[in-house]
Amino acid sequence: MPDIRVLDKKGVTLRKAMREDGSALLKSFKGEVPNDETLMSIYKAMLCTRVMDDRMLKLQRQGRVAFVGTSTGQEAAIHASAAAFGKDDWIYSALREGGVTIQRGMPIQEYVAHMFGNAEDSAKGRQMPNHFQCAEVNFPSWSSVLGTQLPHAVGTALAMKARGEKNVVLAYTGDGATSSCGFHSAMNFAAVGNAPVVFVIIDNGWAISVPSSKQTASSSFGAKAKAYGMPGIDVDGNDAVAVFDAVQEAAKRARAGGGPSLVALRSYRMGGHSSSDDPTRYRDDEEVKYWSQRDPLLRMESFLTKKGLLSEAQRQELSTALVDEIKAAIDHAEQVGDPELESLVTDVYAVPPKHLTRQVIDALRIVAEQGDAERMQGKFPL
Ligand SMILES: Cc1ncc(C[n+]2csc(CCOP(=O)(O)OP(=O)(O)O)c2C)c(N)n1
Numbered sequence: 001m002p003d004i005r006v007l008d009k010k011g012v013t014l015r016k017a018m019r020e021d022g023s024a025l026l027k028s029f030k031g032e033v034p035n036d037e038t039l040m041s042i043y044k045a046m047l048c049t050r051v052m053d054d055r056m057l058k059l060q061r062q063g064r065v066a067f068v069g070t071s072t073g074q075e076a077a078i079h080a081s082a083a084a085f086g087k088d089d090w091i092y093s094a095l096r097e098g099g100v101t102i103q104r105g106m107p108i109q110e111y112v113a114h115m116f117g118n119a120e121d122s123a124k125g126r127q128m129p130n131h132f133q134c135a136e137v138n139f140p141s142w143s144s145v146l147g148t149q150l151p152h153a154v155g156t157a158l159a160m161k162a163r164g165e166k167n168v169v170l171a172y173t174g175d176g177a178t179s180s181c182g183f184h185s186a187m188n189f190a191a192v193g194n195a196p197v198v199f200v201i202i203d204n205g206w207a208i209s210v211p212s213s214k215q216t217a218s219s220s221f222g223a224k225a226k227a228y229g230m231p232g233i234d235v236d237g238n239d240a241v242a243v244f245d246a247v248q249e250a251a252k253r254a255r256a257g258g259g260p261s262l263v264a265l266r267s268y269r270m271g272g273h274s275s276s277d278d279p280t281r282y283r284d285d286e287e288v289k290y291w292s293q294r295d296p297l298l299r300m301e302s303f304l305t306k307k308g309l310l311s312e313a314q315r316q317e318l319s320t321a322l323v324d325e326i327k328a329a330i331d332h333a334e335q336v337g338d339p340e341l342e343s344l345v346t347d348v349y350a351v352p353p354k355h356l357t358r359q360v361i362d363a364l365r366i367v368a369e370q371g372d373a374e375r376m377q378g379k380f381p382l
């Protein structure tokens with residue numbers, strides 16, 4: 001019988017709340033269980049991400065979207081952590097936390113528009129797909145350059161503190177990005193400045209083809225906090241209740257003026273690094289099998305069912321509704337068309353400089369003379 005002190009392969013104690021099969025809470029768990037409404041909203045967000053990723057990956061294989069980085073296997077870590085933050089808090093993400101925009105109220109239609117980079121994409125097609133942003137839900141855009149979101153998150157938290165606001169910031173990073181300069185600068189700055197920020201590392205076992213075991217010589221990712229002078233904890237990232245409890249505790253501390261914390265969530269990337277990756281070239285099937293038996297979505301479904309909050313009929317209904325809504329959003333997105341060429345130079349300067357204006361005029365002339373490029377022609381080999 002698993003208990004809260006179960007050790008993982010490296011001998012790290014992970015905080016856990018529920019049994020591996022989700023059938024009940026562990027007796028040793030003394031933390032905070034989210035209320036029924038929060039549990040269900042976390043579950044719906046997890047399900048939405050699972051369905052969306054599945055659909056987007058198929059579209060990518062059909063050549064209809066250019067790039068996808070799925071979150072499959074990490075849904076509890078992503079959505080139970082985000083649930084610990086309010087609408088006025090800010091969230092800085094890495095590649096796999098885009099579903100949090102929908103969890104915080106961004107329409108599915110807007111998510112899909114970004115994946116297509118069409119005229120309704122709030123990034124106007126200027127980002128790679130899967131790099132979400134939504135100003136309305138305080139979710140700034142991610143840069144592919146690993147770790148750069150972390151100093152930005154700390155800057156935002158320090159600004160909130162300077163203004164006397166009670167809001168806090170959630171800063172996500174992957175295990176690989178903990179080796180970036182941005183991670184070090186952010187952790188140090190946050191602790192010295194007592195910034196109201198919660199760093200959440202989602203350790204999904206891999207940084208492309210580099211395993212977590214080769215990413216650091218620290219005893220765990222949570223242990224890194226000690227050197228910076230902030231609390232750190234390692235948590236079973238596939239246990240939605242344990243994730244919520246640990247992150248909520250850190251968010252409360254930050255909100256009360258207690259400064260930053262680090263929460264390391266142990267999870268697993270079930271798919272490839274991205275739609276351009278073939279993980280069978282560097283990892284064992286056995287490992288994938290081990291983790292597929294620890295699927296966070298199935299564990300949450302089992303937990304909610306035992307609690308009387310979810311039935312099989314309800315699960316199917318929710319899933320079908322999501323499939324339909326996403327399909328309608330895709331059908332719409334494919335009718336919308338590309339952003340206007342002129343939009344290349346909008347939003348950056350109050351008055352675009354002459355050389356950029358000239359380039360747009362040239363581009364418009366070339367389109368008029370030779371027609372537009374085929375969709376995806378000249379694409380970057382992602
Ligand atoms: C500064 C920098 N170095 C290298 C890369 C190339 N790169 C893209 S994703 C990635 C791995 C990221 O791993 P992790 O932080 O664990 O996130 P995950 O993809 O596993 O969610 C690397 C090395 C990059 N984008 N930026």
Ligand SMILES: [Mg+2]
Pocket residue numbers: 174175176202203204205206207208
């Ligand atoms: Mg990783």
